[in-house]
Amino acid sequence: MKYVLVTAIGVVVAAVSMLFLPDPNRLGASFSGSAALADRVRAAAGSEGYRSLSVAVIEGSRTETALLGDPGGRPVYETGSVAKVLTGMLLADLVADGTVRPDDRVGSLVPSLSTADVGDVTLAELASHRSGLPGLGGVSPVRSLWASLSGGNPYGQDAPAILDAARTAKLGDGRGEVHYSNFGMALLGQVLAAHVGRPYVSLVTERILRPLGLSSTLLETSPSGLAQGYRAGGRAVDAWSGVGYAPAGVGTRSTADDLATLVAAMLSGRAPGADAARPRFDAGGGRRIGYGWFTDRQVTWHNGGTGGFRSYVGFDADAQRGVVVLGNTDRDVDAIGQRLLGLDVPNERPRNPAALAVTIVLLAYLAVTLPLLAGGAAAGSRAAGSRAAGSGGGGSGGGGSRAAGSRAGGGGGGGSRVRGGGGRGVGGGRWWPEVDRLRVVVGVGSAAAVAVLVHRVGDWLTLPPVFWAVALGGAAAGAALLALRARTLPLLTTGRPAWRWTTAAFSIAADALLVAAVLTL
Known part of the structure; x- marks a missing residue:
């Protein structure tokens, strides 16, 4: 049911954005002379x-x-x-x-x-x-x-x-x-x-x-x-x-x-x-x-x-x-x-090959970044669940062979490992950083800035403007899935907290300045 809702949100956003497509110039029918x-x-x-x-x-x-x-x-x-x-x-x-x-x-x-x-x-x-x-x-x-x-x-x-x-x-x-x-x-x-x-x-x-x-x-x-x-x-x-x-x-x-x-x-x-x-x-x-x-x-x-x-x-x-x-x-x-x-x-x-290439890259970023982030969060949640189940089983087994006091201590050790696993964040691995709520906020801000940028400066004379709506729909679906998973995500995972907060603030400020500059073009 969750994925049906997310897909529906993506489709609705794509459909509504069709009303705001980039409008490349066309020579009108009017003339004089x-x-x-x-x-x-x-x-x-x-x-x-x-x-x-x-x-x-x-x-x-x-x-x-x-x-x-x-x-x-x-x-x-x-x-x-x-x-x-x-x-x-x-x-x-x-x-x-x-x-x-x-x-x-x-x-x-x-x-x-x-x-x-x-x-x-x-x-x-x-x-x-x-x-x-x-x-x-x-x-x-x-x-x-x-x-x-x-x-x-x-x-x-x-x-x-x-x-x-x-x-x-x-x-x-x-x-x-x-x-x-x-x-x-x-x-x-x-x-x-x-x-x-x-x-x-x-x-x-x-x-x-x-x-x-x-x-x-x-x-x-x-x-x-x-x-x-x-x-x-x-x-x-x-x-x-x-x-x-x-x-x-x-x-x-x-x-x-x-x-x-x-x-x-x-x-x-x-x-x-x-x-x-x-x-x-x-x-x-x-x-x-x-x-x-x-x-x-x-x-x-x-x-x-x-x-x-x-x-x-x-x-x-x-x-x-x-x-x-x-x-x-x-x-x-x-x-x-x-x-x-x-x-x-x-x-x-x-044809403007450079402008076309930049437009395609920006559209790809817009379409897939948030869905990939959501996929990383989902994969991490499943991995965290597996680790929690394994840790809990080990604690129970250890407790079964000891006195009651020892079982309590063993159970406490198992619980501690579960809590530690939940605090590490979800996702991560070789190709994608661990997902936390701060990273989600930064990702959504960057996607919004790219959506505005490519709308205003994209090569819409060569590329059909409908691709902007499709990419925006993909971004909306990814954002919706991340919103549904937000409660299961920690606020902050890897990295030094001061550095993470500073870079996030700079990223959000840069996105805001980019949007403001583009909207004045």
Whole structure:
């Protein structure tokens, strides 16, 4: 009867938890703009992992747009690295009017960097990721890791911070080869700004954005009410910001309409700094790069990504066709843009092996830890009962061959052994520690924390969310069985009591802090 009750509790908890399953993003049925384009986008994208997509297709002088799903605000999306093309175009525009030359060295334009390793790097090397600089500079690894886990902003640097980081930056062995560097592009923008004597945002607005009429493209401020970014699994994340890295795309936002205007101007050749798109250097794999813009076969493009957004901008100059795709989750949109340009791209389900592996491990822990603890308690109870029966029999036998007083003494000895066996706790052995009530409390707390953690950060785009409910049901069944056995368990068994109580307190506090942190994500 006991096991029927425990099973029923597990089933009920699993069933109720189905009401609270993780909710990965799905592209909703709503849309605005061109119905025909919306249908093409759905065919190219599917629905899993996307919350909204803002798309523009440019055919010669004609532009078609569609907004699918819910952006969570005005459809002004973080562009990420797509904004690097603006920095490349700024360089090309300044070269065109003689303000700088592509082979000008950083140290000649910013005297404070003349003695640094980076002082010998040219503007063209920065614009084409051939400087030898690392991918990031002036970014705290701890902050970056925490932002990755929590969905926060890993940046925040201002312009002086970029120049300060450049003073101590070391060039790698790959100088002259294309090695993608956010730091290099950020430094390019800040060097150009320092040389001209204008902030980067002001300079690129004056030279690129305003002449093209890109009034919805934001490089520094992010007003409230704009599109909200999400992980593909459904969790909302913070916006990225940091004017120091703005030339690399941090904190930049735009619309499909604005970027379509940019693409149309690139196709017609009238964009300021349009020469930035001309392929100049080999980037490997049949790809070439200009100043910011990459070219694969006939398509010139750049993509971008932040904590909760993805973007793709590309055009085929020969076919006079271009595309813009903006999404507000961290699922890539490159393949959508490429298909809309007529390229044959395999339709693959998004995969994140590391996230999937972590999710499976956490689910396994949640599902089996408490049932195993309960099993250890049950096995220990049976072993303790056997020891008690054997001890009691020995005492009676000993008493049978002696005088009454001796029998009483023998019986007392047997009783003492029974009490000692009960105090040792139950379970234990080679593979599992002895089970006591303190260990049960710690185990239940850890299982609860893992349940919250895997719900919020699990890879539910790849793994069906129902597995969370199943694992929670298993944990509930184990907890119920432990609760039924609690009266037979000692409070504390092996180990030094002070150490056991201290570690238990730390474990419970850590679980509580983890739950509090996860619930704020």
